[in-house]
Amino acid sequence: MSLLAPLAALGRLVLGGLATLGRLALFGVEAVSHLFRPPFYPKEFLHALMQIGWFSLPVVGMTALFTGGALALQIYAGGARFSAESVVPSIVAIGMVRELGPVLGGLMVAARVASSIAAEIGTMKVTEQIDALVTLSTHPMKYLTVPRVLAATLAVPVLVAVGDSIGIFGGYLVGVNRLGFNPATYLKNTREFLEWSDIASGLWKGAAFGFIVALMGCFYGMHSGRGAQGVGRATKSAVVAASVLILATNYILTEVFFSA
Amino acid sequence: MITLTDVHKAFGSNRVLRGVNLTIPSGESMVIIGGSGTGKSVLLKCILGLVHPDSGTIALDGEDVETASRDAFLARFGMLFQGGALFDSLPVWQNVAFRLLRGSLKRPKADARAIAIEKLRRVGLKPETADLFPAELSGGMQKRVGLARAIAAEPEIIFFDEPTTGLDPIMAGVINQLIREIVTEMGATAMTITHDMSSVRAIADKVAMLHDGVIQWTGPVTEMDATADPYVQQFIHGRAEGPIEAVR
Numbered sequence: 376m377s378l379l380a381p382l383a384a385l386g387r388l389v390l391g392g393l394a395t396l397g398r399l400a401l402f403g404v405e406a407v408s409h410l411f412r413p414p415f416y417p418k419e420f421l422h423a424l425m426q427i428g429w430f431s432l433p434v435v436g437m438t439a440l441f442t443g444g445a446l447a448l449q450i451y452a453g454g455a456r457f458s459a460e461s462v463v464p465s466i467v468a469i470g471m472v473r474e475l476g477p478v479l480g481g482l483m484v485a486a487r488v489a490s491s492i493a494a495e496i497g498t499m500k501v502t503e504q505i506d507a508l509v510t511l512s513t514h515p516m517k518y519l520t521v522p523r524v525l526a527a528t529l530a531v532p533v534l535v536a537v538g539d540s541i542g543i544f545g546g547y548l549v550g551v552n553r554l555g556f557n558p559a560t561y562l563k564n565t566r567e568f569l570e571w572s573d574i575a576s577g578l579w580k581g582a583a584f585g586f587i588v589a590l591m592g593c594f595y596g597m598h599s600g601r602g603a604q605g606v607g608r609a610t611k612s613a614v615v616a617a618s619v620l621i622l623a624t625n626y627i628l629t630e631v632f633f634s635a
Numbered sequence: 636m637i638t639l640t641d642v643h644k645a646f647g648s649n650r651v652l653r654g655v656n657l658t659i660p661s662g663e664s665m666v667i668i669g670g671s672g673t674g675k676s677v678l679l680k681c682i683l684g685l686v687h688p689d690s691g692t693i694a695l696d697g698e699d700v701e702t703a704s705r706d707a708f709l710a711r712f713g714m715l716f717q718g719g720a721l722f723d724s725l726p727v728w729q730n731v732a733f734r735l736l737r738g739s740l741k742r743p744k745a746d747a748r749a750i751a752i753e754k755l756r757r758v759g760l761k762p763e764t765a766d767l768f769p770a771e772l773s774g775g776m777q778k779r780v781g782l783a784r785a786i787a788a789e790p791e792i793i794f795f796d797e798p799t800t801g802l803d804p805i806m807a808g809v810i811n812q813l814i815r816e817i818v819t820e821m822g823a824t825a826m827t828i829t830h831d832m833s834s835v836r837a838i839a840d841k842v843a844m845l846h847d848g849v850i851q852w853t854g855p856v857t858e859m860d861a862t863a864d865p866y867v868q869q870f871i872h873g874r875a876e877g878p879i880e881a882v883r
Contacts, residue, residue: 499722504722509684512706512734
């Protein structure tokens with residue numbers, strides 16, 4: 376009996392994980408299906424757009440600025456080993472728009488937004504506000520999930536674009552003021568080596584990450600347990616799940632965009 | 636008329652409802668009493684479709700609620716939740732007029748606000764309350780706002796879930812009186828769940844006692860004190876000894 380106990384525990388863990396995955400998939404499909412069916416709540420959408428997009432700008436901007444600067448220093452130090460210091464502008468630009476901009480932006484938004492959505496919706500659930508929505512003839516999926524998912528899917532690519540620009544600017548500041556690059560040459564190298572496909576891939580990643588962040592926040596909020604502990608657990612799970620899914624999705628999308 | 640026939644509901648191995656049979660005639664105020672954890676809220680949520688029963692039927696005016704049009708069905712209901720369940724992000728008047736600002740009952744914002752202020756006045760709140768947020772209100776005021784929201788769309792049927800929980804005796808009395816007045820003047824069918832006997836006596840036309848997942852006793856409130864049913868007698872007198880186990 377005791378020999379089988381670890382196996383039983385493992386089985387329960389796997390089954391529990393699969394059940395959550397199934398619920399998440401159904402939740403995602405339902406959310407997407409409601410995107411195209413009225414009623415729509417434009418006021419809720421605009422509110423979510425402000426909360427997710429506008430108020431995330433400072434944190435995404437600061438992250439990108441310091442990341443761009445650190446990237447320039449790292450590439451300069453690494454490139455110096457091969458006398459390739461001149462690649463700093465192009466690698467900073469490509470690194471930011473392809474990977475670091477979307478991934479770090481996505482992770483920062485996950486930390487800020489997925490937690491906030493899960494806590495808000497979780498609290499609404501435990502205080503019966505979601506039941507109240509239903510009794511007031513309002514579908515919680517349409518009123519709470521759809522505006523947030525749509526807003527995040529549209530806002531995060533814009534945040535990524537802004538973050539990319541700030542990150543490249545961070546690299547420029549370090550390159551010119553700290554590493555002694557000529558400003559005009561730095562900008563010229565940045566422009567010449569950067570392609571539209573690099574930028575587009577980062578923006579698509581941003582849209583995917585935004586979708587993931589809002590979906591995880593809403594899913595774990597809607598499935599929150601009772602009390603403060605339940606809401607706390609839902610918030611934590613939303614951030615962890617969103618972060619892991621962002622990194623996994625990033626790998627998959629990188630394979631799709633650049634494997635050829 | 637709401638009719639429940641052999642309604643069962645279990646959560647895992649916990650069989651909460653074990654065959655509930657109950658009829659709530661139109662225009663009557665039915666109060667369901669019973670101890671904590673006996674399934675009163677589950678019963679109410681089953682009727683509203685917030686929880687789906689495992690078996691049995693729930694009919695509204697003879698139509699099965701599972702097959703009825705959901706929007707049309709819900710449009711006939713108003714509900715006061717135990718904790719108020721007011722939306723934190725909306726000012727009081729938008730909470731009250733929530734149904735009037737969207738969906739099939741949507742009307743111009745100015746009209747909806749005017750109705751909300753009128754309903755707030757009806758429950759004894761001043762118009763200045765309209766622009767406050769729920770977090771700025773006391774528990775009693777939140778209950779009143781919840782009550783105003785429940786009656787805003789003039790529903791035919793109103794549910795009250797523990798309307799006096801967490802209130803001092805005076806405020807509880809005020810809420811009980813308001814509920815009785817509003818139900819009478821609207822001619823609405825009311826269903827209240829509570830374990831507060833002062834609410835029962837103030838609100839009820841009829842009383843039903845839920846215990847062990849079934850309705851143990853039902854009858855007019857005027858007969859409640861005289862009934863020989865040992866469950867009802869133990870409950871209304873708050874005795875530790877009797878057929879209801881004091882420790883659950």
